[in-house]
Amino acid sequence: xxxxxxxxxxxxxxxxxxxxxxxxxxxxxxxxxxxxxxxxxxxxxxxxxxxxxxxxxxxxxxxxxxxxxxxxxxxxxxxxxxxxxxxxxxxxxxxxxxxxxxxxxxxxxxxxxxxxxxxxxxxxxxxxxxxxxxxxxxxxxxxxxxxxxxxxxxxxxxxxxxxxxxxxxxxxxxxxxxxxxxxxxxxxxxxxxxxxxxxxxxxxxxxxxxxxxxxxxxxxxxxxxxxxxxxxxxx
Amino acid sequence: xxxxxxxxxxxxxxxxxxxxxxxxxxxxxxxxxxxxxxxxxxxxxxxxxxxxxxxxxxxxxxxxxxxxxxxxxxxxxxxxxxxxxxxxxxxxxxxxxxxxxxxxxxxxxxxxxxxxxxxxxxxxxxxxxxxxxxxxxxxxxxxxxxxxxxxxxxxxxxxxxxxxxxxxxxxxxxxxxxxxxxxxxxxxxxxxxxxxxxxxxxxxxxxxxxxxxxxxxxxxxxxxxxxxxxxxxxx
Amino acid sequence: xxxxxxxxxxxxxxxxxxxxxxxxxxxxxxxxxxxxxxxxxxxxxxxxxxxxxxxxxxxxxxxxxxxxxxxxxxxxxxxxxxxxxxxxxxxxxxxxxxxxxxxxxxxxxxxxxxxxxxxxxxxxxxxxxxxxxxxxxxxxxxxxxxxxxxxxxxxxxxxxxxxxxxxxxxxxxxxxxxxxxxxxxxxxxxxxxxxxxxxxxxxxxxxxxxxxxxxxxxxxxxxxxxx
Amino acid sequence: xxxxxxxxxxxxxxxxxxxxxxxxxxxxxxxxxxxxxxxxxxxxxxxxxxxxxxxxxxxxxxxxxxxxxxxxxxxxxxxxxxxxxxxxxxxxxxxxxxxxxxxxxxxxxxxxxxxxxxxxxxxxxxxxxxxxxxxxxxxxxxxxxxxxxxxxxxxxxxxxxxxxxxxxxxxxxxxxxxxxxxxxxxxxxxxxxxxxxxxxxxxxxxxxxxxxxxxxxxxxxxxxxxx
Numbered sequence: 001x002x003x004x005x006x007x008x009x010x011x012x013x014x015x016x017x018x019x020x021x022x023x024x025x026x027x028x029x030x031x032x033x034x035x036x037x038x039x040x041x042x043x044x045x046x047x048x049x050x051x052x053x054x055x056x057x058x059x060x061x062x063x064x065x066x067x068x069x070x071x072x073x074x075x076x077x078x079x080x081x082x083x084x085x086x087x088x089x090x091x092x093x094x095x096x097x098x099x100x101x102x103x104x105x106x107x108x109x110x111x112x113x114x115x116x117x118x119x120x121x122x123x124x125x126x127x128x129x130x131x132x133x134x135x136x137x138x139x140x141x142x143x144x145x146x147x148x149x150x151x152x153x154x155x156x157x158x159x160x161x162x163x164x165x166x167x168x169x170x171x172x173x174x175x176x177x178x179x180x181x182x183x184x185x186x187x188x189x190x191x192x193x194x195x196x197x198x199x200x201x202x203x204x205x206x207x208x209x210x211x212x213x214x215x216x217x218x219x220x221x222x223x224x225x226x227x228x229x230x231x232x233x234x235x
Numbered sequence: 236x237x238x239x240x241x242x243x244x245x246x247x248x249x250x251x252x253x254x255x256x257x258x259x260x261x262x263x264x265x266x267x268x269x270x271x272x273x274x275x276x277x278x279x280x281x282x283x284x285x286x287x288x289x290x291x292x293x294x295x296x297x298x299x300x301x302x303x304x305x306x307x308x309x310x311x312x313x314x315x316x317x318x319x320x321x322x323x324x325x326x327x328x329x330x331x332x333x334x335x336x337x338x339x340x341x342x343x344x345x346x347x348x349x350x351x352x353x354x355x356x357x358x359x360x361x362x363x364x365x366x367x368x369x370x371x372x373x374x375x376x377x378x379x380x381x382x383x384x385x386x387x388x389x390x391x392x393x394x395x396x397x398x399x400x401x402x403x404x405x406x407x408x409x410x411x412x413x414x415x416x417x418x419x420x421x422x423x424x425x426x427x428x429x430x431x432x433x434x435x436x437x438x439x440x441x442x443x444x445x446x447x448x449x450x451x452x453x454x455x456x457x458x459x460x461x462x463x464x465x466x467x468x469x470x
Numbered sequence: 471x472x473x474x475x476x477x478x479x480x481x482x483x484x485x486x487x488x489x490x491x492x493x494x495x496x497x498x499x500x501x502x503x504x505x506x507x508x509x510x511x512x513x514x515x516x517x518x519x520x521x522x523x524x525x526x527x528x529x530x531x532x533x534x535x536x537x538x539x540x541x542x543x544x545x546x547x548x549x550x551x552x553x554x555x556x557x558x559x560x561x562x563x564x565x566x567x568x569x570x571x572x573x574x575x576x577x578x579x580x581x582x583x584x585x586x587x588x589x590x591x592x593x594x595x596x597x598x599x600x601x602x603x604x605x606x607x608x609x610x611x612x613x614x615x616x617x618x619x620x621x622x623x624x625x626x627x628x629x630x631x632x633x634x635x636x637x638x639x640x641x642x643x644x645x646x647x648x649x650x651x652x653x654x655x656x657x658x659x660x661x662x663x664x665x666x667x668x669x670x671x672x673x674x675x676x677x678x679x680x681x682x683x684x685x686x687x688x689x690x691x692x693x694x695x696x697x
Numbered sequence: 698x699x700x701x702x703x704x705x706x707x708x709x710x711x712x713x714x715x716x717x718x719x720x721x722x723x724x725x726x727x728x729x730x731x732x733x734x735x736x737x738x739x740x741x742x743x744x745x746x747x748x749x750x751x752x753x754x755x756x757x758x759x760x761x762x763x764x765x766x767x768x769x770x771x772x773x774x775x776x777x778x779x780x781x782x783x784x785x786x787x788x789x790x791x792x793x794x795x796x797x798x799x800x801x802x803x804x805x806x807x808x809x810x811x812x813x814x815x816x817x818x819x820x821x822x823x824x825x826x827x828x829x830x831x832x833x834x835x836x837x838x839x840x841x842x843x844x845x846x847x848x849x850x851x852x853x854x855x856x857x858x859x860x861x862x863x864x865x866x867x868x869x870x871x872x873x874x875x876x877x878x879x880x881x882x883x884x885x886x887x888x889x890x891x892x893x894x895x896x897x898x899x900x901x902x903x904x905x906x907x908x909x910x911x912x913x914x915x916x917x918x919x920x921x922x923x924x
Contacts, residue, residue: 023653028767028774077828078828100829101831101832102792102830102831104834106351106789107796111354114357114570115341116354117378118355119355120351120354121796123796126867127868128864138357138382143353163555163803171785172785178787182570198554200557202526202556208563208567209557225774261524263547264543274540278532311601312603314601326599335602337603337607338523338564338604339606348699356610358610360641361638362641399746406542407525407618409542411562417793417799430756433782437753440786444746445748450566458540459540461540464471
């Protein structure tokens with residue numbers, strides 16, 4: 001078994017129009033810029049993108065939005081230093097938004113990966129984000145029922161990987177990565193260093209390979225924040 | 236801040252009669268034998284114990300049962316090589332049993348730690364273990380509603396720990412430990428090696444200290460399976 | 471009727487047959503006991519990755535006697551070793567793998583399997599101490615749930631039945647049964663005969679089966695090496 | 698009435714006051730923006746442990762300019778450093794800490810706080826792009842949810858009200874409000890005045906507050922250093 005992918009273009013070539021894609025990252029930390037830019041080259045349209053944010057500047061998810069690839073964003077915080085790509089299209093009614101509290105977003109993704117179709121959370125009870133959702137009382141307190149979130153694909157950035165798909169992450173770049181790996185039918189991961197099985201201590205594996213379908217090595221990957229500070233634009 | 240506990244006796248002295256206690260371990264792996272035996276010395280009664288199993292031989296949880304400390308076991312598999320302590324009392328109606336599918340047990344404990352009062356699982360649908368539980372259909376499939384599980388105390392065995400309560404585990408001894416640390420009001424952990432904060436790589440911490448109330452160093456801890464092979468008895 | 475005991479497969483042979491359907495790189499959970507035997511008969515050139523409920527992926531063969539590390543065990547509490555690429559995780563992550571549909575196949579034992587795919591394998595319903603372990607999770611999680619079993623109970627009753635009489639482990643979950651006499655698929659609420667021992671006639675096999683055996687395609691010969 | 702602008706606390710002073718209630722070893726989440734300032738004024742000998750939603754426990758001060766590691770950021774996407782004893786975890790574990798009641802205190806900003814403890818701090822309700830982040834999780838998770846805020850809006854309206862007019866972040870969640878004029882507790886659906894600036898009279902403070910200020914015990918003087 002070898003899950004190695006041999007080019008970024010190949011890695012994302014399987015993603016069709018209309019796909020739902022989870023993209024790892026919190027702001028720029030953990031954003032799989034090289035995979036996203038390869039996806040922009042491939043240019044599927046009408047995508048639903050699940051990410052904590054909605055892009056920043058003119059690279060990464062913001063660039064996907066600028067290229068009119070994204071029909072809907074599912075996120076907790078569609079704001080950034082330079083949110084124009086999303087903001088303009090949202091205010092013009094050209095992109096749909098599902099706003100989800102951050103912890104609920106994380107838990108819905110985990111639930112999708114863990115086979116839990118629904119769960120109850122105190123989060124959002126009594127607010128407009130709970131409208132239309134079932135409410136149930138447990139032990140005298142009210143909770144909102146939330147559903148799992150799954151995707152056709154996940155694009156994730158990790159630090160070390162092996163050819164079986166075992167992963168470690170870099171610092172707070174971990175964020176949604178391990179959850180999204182679980183919740184997508186096809187999880188594609190870019191790693192800074194691709195190793196043979198056995199090179200990662202089994203105690204320190206964060207994402208076991210069972211959750212990963214393909215790994216591609218991208219040495220010295222770009223950091224979204226650094227690109228934005230340099231006012232980078234893609235393509 | 237220093238969560239160091241200075242004796243096993245002190246560590247468990249806060250556990251009163253009637254407490255609900257989660258005890259880590261899967262069979263002998265991860266069983267916090269020294270903490271359990273200190274608890275036997277302290278001898279609270281009428282306890283509810285949550286563990287995957289129900290003791291083996293005449294040490295650990297089996298010895299707690301033999302000392303008539305346990306009123307109820309919550310577990311998935313109350314069988315072992317030498318299950319007499321539990322079996323005899325169970326068949327005599329002297330100990331209560333709540334049998335929970337293993338994955339549901341794990342998820343209920345995680346839910347307790349994560350503030351999720353209830354969730355839906357396909358597990359046990361249509362079986363006698365789902366009797367009396369709400370059933371709901373999602374996307375054409377039926378699921379059983381399960382509730383969170385919490386405890387007053389957790390007794391857990393870890394490998395390395397620091398004085399802030401950050402933990403790593405040893406191999407498959409990890410099992411329920413990280414979940415139980417989350418789900419108890421007061422989590423007491425024995426570690427083979429107690430270090431200062433900073434000694435454990437932040438990337439490799441399995442249980443962050445926020446989930447731990449007290450840590451005590453027990454160097455070269457006993458392994459339950461090894462004790463049982465030697466036919467050990469406690470006290 | 472043929473003397474069944476003379477022709478039926480041994481447990482090792484049933485395990486061997488089940489192992490032939492496991493692909494290279496498949497993620498597999500083997501139930502405690504008899505199903506663990508399947509790992510011995512992996513096809514040449516195929517390396518499945520074995521999952522154990524207690525938090526290991528890609529464990530290997532048992533260690534040499536005396537070399538056991540009792541913190542490195544499988545769900546049956548037997549000592550194992552690690553393959554390169556192994557990982558450890560806690561129980562909630564382990565059952566996220568199970569429940570979340572990440573395992574390619576789970577192979578379990580059975581008291582009874584119904585033509586509807588219902589499985590009874592955790593309780594004889596006769597009192598004693600109930601113990602379920604991870605069976606109820608596995609049957610609703612793996613992409614494919616297969617059973618290996620003798621075709622008959624020790625008393626000679628069919629284990630393949632129209633409706634389970636024992637407490638259920640799961641509803642409509644089994645899709646293939648490897649028995650000592652046949653390989654039977656479960657499709658749309660029916661047993662469909664996939665392979666049978668050449669030495670047994672269809673009618674004899676039907677007589678030993680508690681529900682109608684359907685035939686939708688050529689029935690293959692169940693041929694297994696001496697083991 | 699006193700000239701409020703002459704006597705009211707600066708944001709730094711409000712943050713300082715809130716910091717005085719944080720114990721040594723407390724697990725604390727500070728909202729993005731103004732609340733982050735609280736970390737600067739920790740009491741002598743007190744070392745709180747700061748949590749950030751994006752998966753760090755025990756992060757420290759910002760790095761020197763030019764030393765930023767952009768994979769080491771807080772929820773406000775600002776670069777941070779690590780203290781000894783820090784740990785990383787994924788977002789579901791991070792919000793298990795939040796939702797599971799493991800944080801001792803969360804300190805958040807507010808548009809409005811109602812005497813019922815309701816908080817509005819995520820949406821001005823005026824259109825634009827909604828963005829909630831982790832606020833709705835934090836208000837229902839931490840053992841203690843406190844707010845720091847100016848006592849009045851920029852237009853001079855009370856931010857402490859009988860009922861929030863803006864979209865809610867959470868219901869009945871806030872238990873203490875540190876304002877530019879007072880420290881107000883929320884108990885059983887009432888504002889209870891805990892401390893006020895010596896320079897403002899109770900009546901003047903009441904006039905600037907959108908619901909009745911109750912007094913159940915001695916009202917302390919809100920005394921804060923120059924900052």
